[in-house]
Amino acid sequence: MSESLSLRLARWLCRIEPRSIPTPQRALANMRVMDTVGLLLASSASPQAGIMRARAHAGSARGGASLVGGGKVEPEWAALAHGVIAHCLDFDDTFPQSVVHPGSVIVPVVLALGEELAAPADDIVAALVGGYEVAARLAGAGGTRFHGRGFHASGIFAPIIAAYVAGRLMRLAPESMASAVGLAASMSGGLMAFTADGAWSKWLHLGWGGFGGILATKLARDGFRGPIGALDGRYNLYEAFIGDPPEDVDARLGIDWEGESALFKYYPCAHVIQPYIDLALGLRREHAISAGDVRTVRCRVAPWAVPIVCEPADRKIAPGSPVEAIASLNYNLALALCDGAVGLEALEERNWTRTDVLSLSRNVAYTADASLTGFAAALEIELRDGREVTAEGDAAAADPTRLAAKFRALAARALDAPGIAALERAVADLDIKAIGTLLAGASR
Numbered sequence: 001m002s003e004s005l006s007l008r009l010a011r012w013l014c015r016i017e018p019r020s021i022p023t024p025q026r027a028l029a030n031m032r033v034m035d036t037v038g039l040l041l042a043s044s045a046s047p048q049a050g051i052m053r054a055r056a057h058a059g060s061a062r063g064g065a066s067l068v069g070g071g072k073v074e075p076e077w078a079a080l081a082h083g084v085i086a087h088c089l090d091f092d093d094t095f096p097q098s099v100v101h102p103g104s105v106i107v108p109v110v111l112a113l114g115e116e117l118a119a120p121a122d123d124i125v126a127a128l129v130g131g132y133e134v135a136a137r138l139a140g141a142g143g144t145r146f147h148g149r150g151f152h153a154s155g156i157f158a159p160i161i162a163a164y165v166a167g168r169l170m171r172l173a174p175e176s177m178a179s180a181v182g183l184a185a186s187m188s189g190g191l192m193a194f195t196a197d198g199a200w201s202k203w204l205h206l207g208w209g210g211f212g213g214i215l216a217t218k219l220a221r222d223g224f225r226g227p228i229g230a231l232d233g234r235y236n237l238y239e240a241f242i243g244d245p246p247e248d249v250d251a252r253l254g255i256d257w258e259g260e261s262a263l264f265k266y267y268p269c270a271h272v273i274q275p276y277i278d279l280a281l282g283l284r285r286e287h288a289i290s291a292g293d294v295r296t297v298r299c300r301v302a303p304w305a306v307p308i309v310c311e312p313a314d315r316k317i318a319p320g321s322p323v324e325a326i327a328s329l330n331y332n333l334a335l336a337l338c339d340g341a342v343g344l345e346a347l348e349e350r351n352w353t354r355t356d357v358l359s360l361s362r363n364v365a366y367t368a369d370a371s372l373t374g375f376a377a378a379l380e381i382e383l384r385d386g387r388e389v390t391a392e393g394d395a396a397a398a399d400p401t402r403l404a405a406k407f408r409a410l411a412a413r414a415l416d417a418p419g420i421a422a423l424e425r426a427v428a429d430l431d432i433k434a435i436g437t438l439l440a441g442a443s444r
Contacts, residue, residue: 005232008250009137010177013130013168016254018122021129025257029128031403034427035093035264036107037435038410039086040068042344044442045414048088048200052081052207064116066436068414075112076218079162079210082108087154087206089347090326091410093262094271096374096395098139098146098153102262104206105158106131106165109214111439113169114432121430123169131165132259138231140258141246142238144304147192149242152202155190156241158209159216160231166217175228180217182226185237187212195308198321263375263395264403267342269325269332271395272305275377276329279391280336283381286389291338291360293383299329300369300378310366317361322347334360337381343409414442 003011018026043049053067056077063074067081086092087104094101106128114124139157146153163184167177190205220226231237231246238246267277276299283289301310309329310316319325325332325347334357336342345351372378375395382388396402404424411420419438426434 004178004228005246005249006181006230007174007178007228009134009164009253010167010174010181012250012253013134013164014172014174014177016126016130016168018125020254021125022257025129025260026125028132028260028398029125030427030430031264031398031400032093032103032128032132032262033107033110033430033435034407034424035403036086036103037423037427037439038407039089039091039104040082040439041414041442042091042410043085043088044068046085046088048203049081049085052084056081065112066115066440068439068442070440072440075109075116076211076214078112079108079214080207082111083158083207083210084203088200088203089268089344090270091265091268093264095136095139095262096271097136097261098142098157099144099271100135100139100157101154101206102132102135102139102161102259105154105161105209105213106135108207108210109162109165110169111432111435112210113166113214115436117169119169119432124430124432127165127168129259130168131161132262133253133257134164135161136258136261137249137253138246141249142242145242145244147304147308150192151241152190152192152194152205155205155209156188156237158206159184159187159212160237162210162213163216164213166214167220170217170221172217172221176220177217178228179224179226180213180220182228182230183216183219183224184213185227185230187216188237188241192308194323195327198319198323200323202323264398266396266402266406267332268344268346269342270309270327272302272375272377273309273329273332275375275393275395276333276379277336277342278396279377279379279393280333280381281340283379283389283391284337284340287387289337289381289383289389291334291356293385294337294360295363295382295384297333297337297360297364298380298382299333299364299366300372301329301366302372302374302376303368303370306366306368318358319352325352328361329366330361330364331357333364334358
């Protein structure tokens with residue numbers, strides 16, 4: 001009998017060493033940490049951050065993992081809190097093939113366990129890059145079919161991804177790591193029900209994944225057995241959730257690096273909306289368009305994204321919460337055309353209730369286009385003078401300069417200039433202890 005998928009991935013992850021990782025992948029590891037740490041700082045004073053910090057302190061014995069805003073807890077509780085806090089702005093990276101958010105799972109686990117275990121930088125790089133690689137392949141095998149069945153794919157894969165990352169940092173044997181993955185797979189879940197009323201469960205899915213994955217890994221380390229075939233055996237995760245077995249998940253593993261496909265965000269909204277904002281801002285600049293010049297905006301949208309960012313129409317035209325604003329194509333395009341920018345202020349009620357934004361939001365329409373895949377976008381703006389301007393594009397690639405500017409703007413919400421500079425140095429060195437100290441000392 002051939003080895004299970006979970007065990008094959010575990011064997012590869014246990015063998016991976018930094019010297020075998022291509023330079024571009026190692027550079028991405030630093031950018032992943034920088035991006036997530038910036039998000040933790042930007043959200044550190046939010047109500048959800050306060051709730052998660054309090055719950056982490058109440059639920060945990062004193063541990064060695066720092067919390068943003070203060071204190072230390074056990075690693076699983078830090079991963080729980082930080083997963084929620086990092087994801088709650090919806091400003092984190094995303095795999096276009098599956099719409100899974102890896103950074104808000106992998107980086108909190110790395111920060112928590114890396115600090116408690118005093119893991120060297122080589123182990124941090126291996127866990128980060130290896131975690132992204134496993135995440136890309138497992139999530140990609142499901143595509144957008146989990147969303148089509150009403151499941152939040154990030155919540156499905158978060159515990160499994162976290163178990164692999166935790167297993168690598170804790171140096172579990174492949175068999176124990178695969179057992180941890182089997183346990184974590186039974187923690188997979190997450191409904192898209194939050195789209196109906198702007199609830200916060202979406203954010204919890206990422207934090208719960210980190211918590212569950214670390215817990216599963218600790219249990220497996222102690223001898224608690226998990227099903228080795230949870231990913232491709234009888235009653236496996238894919239067949240249970242979407243009715244199909246996974247295919248070619250580990251083909252050319254370690255040769256083709258699919259983890260690099262996770263795209264960074266430059267606006268705080270659903271990733272499929274990002275290219276539309278880029279296109280709208282580009283047309284606005286190129287043709288000197290003001291909001292008053294616009295008659296209608298017509299978008300061609302991939303069918304899988306329609307129920308997420310286009311429907312129900314009334315909530316997309318006039319969102320009533322940050323979660324609804326994040327997932328509204330209408331609102332974000334209207335704000336971009338009105339202001340020439342979309343920043344964190346997009347999540348504030350004063351902007352989604354503005355008369356000029358609401359007026360233009362009502363004139364954004366969409367057509368489902370099956371030829372569009374991933375985050376591909378097409379946009380047409382009809383102007384009041386009769387002109388029509390069009391553009392097509394895809395989500396933006398990683399841009400170190402743009403990411404550094406994003407990080408500094410986010411970090412400035414909680415750190416002064418010397419603190420930001422110190423944090424940039426710590427991230428460049430992957431000095432997890434120093435990162436934890438700076439996060440814990442951030443003002444709220």
